[in-house]
Amino acid sequence: MTERLIPGDVAPNFTLKDQSGNDVSLSDFSGRKTIVYFYPAASTPGCTKEACDFRDTLGSLQAAGYEVVGVSPDPVKALAKFAEEELLTFPLLSDEDHAVAETYGAWGEKKNYGRTYMGLIRSTVVVDPDGTVSLAQYNVRATGHVAKLRRDLKLDK
Template sequence: MSDRLSPGDLAPPFTLPDADGEPHSLADHRGRKVIVYFYPAAMTPGCTTQACDFTDNLEVLTEAGYDVLGVSPDKPEKLAKFREKESLKVTLLADPDKYVLTCYGAFGEKMMYGKSVMGVIRSTVIVDETGHVDQAFYNVKATGHVAKLIRDMGI
């Protein structure tokens, strides 16, 4: 597992396919702040709650200068179904080989039902306009996380 990111670190560059299979790079957002959130699996209850919360607050976040990218190990086809089923407006990116998840410290050992397992660690990394980590949150809760982010960021 890679180390977790800290404020001031250079955010690892990436290019991943979106729900339509189109390549999407972090570099495409240079000059804007980016909220990159990592979630375990599309169409599961917690991940649906979180994606819907980001979608419901997307306008507020965009007006405050933030773009939002959701990354999971799902394939683009599953992300497309997830987007359609839940009417999601956030950009969903596929990382089936878990390379970007690992680079961001969002894949590794975690506790699940009292057992240590390898998996996606629900995380959010805020990248500033210059491509550096502004804030990094690990082991976040699916419910209420977006509201807490907005509060903490003063939006």
């Protein structure tokens, strides 16, 4: 497992394909606060709940100066279907070889139903306009995560 990021770290740059097949880089968001969230699989119940929570609060997040980017090991085609079915308007990025997840500490050992395997760890990293990490959360729960993140970012007073 790779090292997890902590506040003050420089967020590793990346370039991945989005749900439309376009290249999207972290550097595209330079000068803006960016929420990069990692989720295990498009169109699964937990990941759908989390994505829809981001969708439903996207306007208020953007009004507070935040952009949202989702990253999963799904292929572009699966992300396109997910975005269309759930009306997701923020970038969903395909990290099929999980290289970006590894550099962000979001890939590692998981345990489920007594089985141990390597997989994506549901995580969220908030990147400041200067490219440094301001918040890094690992092993987050899908349900309620966006509300907790908003509280942690002091967006809900």
